[in-house]
Amino acid sequence: MTESPTNILTAPISKTRLEFLYDGIFAIAMTILVLELKIPELAERRSSAELLQHFAHHAPAFGSWLLSIVMLGIFWFRHQQLYRCLHRITRSLLVVHLWLMATAAFFPFCAALVGRYPGNRIAVIAYLGGAWLHVAALTALWIVAQRQEALDPQLDPVEVKQITRRFLRRTIVLLAMAVGYFLLLPQF
Secondary structure, eight states: OOOOOOOTTTSOOOHHHHHHHHHHHHHHHHHHHGGGSOOOOOSSTTOHHHHHHHHHHTHHHHHHHHHHHHHHHHHHHHHHHHHTTBSOOOHHHHHHHHHHHHHHHHHHHHHHHHHHOTTOHHHHHHHHHHHHHHHHHHHHHHHHHHHTTOBOTTSOHHHHHHHHHHHHHHHHHHHHHHHHHHHHSOOO
16 A cells, blocks of 8 residues: 655644744844843943943843843743643644744844833833733643644643633733733823
């Protein structure tokens, strides 16, 4: 019996290749974050006071860099936990992964914005919005995987429901934080 040739358009999506692409996007996004940290031009090259003054003046950019490294690290880790539960990648899951990668690639912009304008309400909303879009995409990835039966069939159904609730809760909490920040804090 001969096997029919694989149709390129209906061939399964490689889970390994998608994982490499995802990891690469995160590596690049985390690297790009540091580009916003500029080496100062000092009038007196040996002046420690001048250098410390520069660092103090740019502390929000350093804080944004550190927070964003942690955020992207958490996003990557959560995805890695979820990804282990997938036994196959569907076209819908590929689309959600593209959404995830887009939000990760956009995150350095959000970090630079809030690092440069830490007191600006819109900058903070953009940062929280970028984080929310990523968390919402992770939630969508989990729900789509469930509905398309792309999760590992060996997973405990009770645990799957608990994880679903956890993802939904995180998405709602982050959205509430962004909306609350926008509505409750006075404009600067």
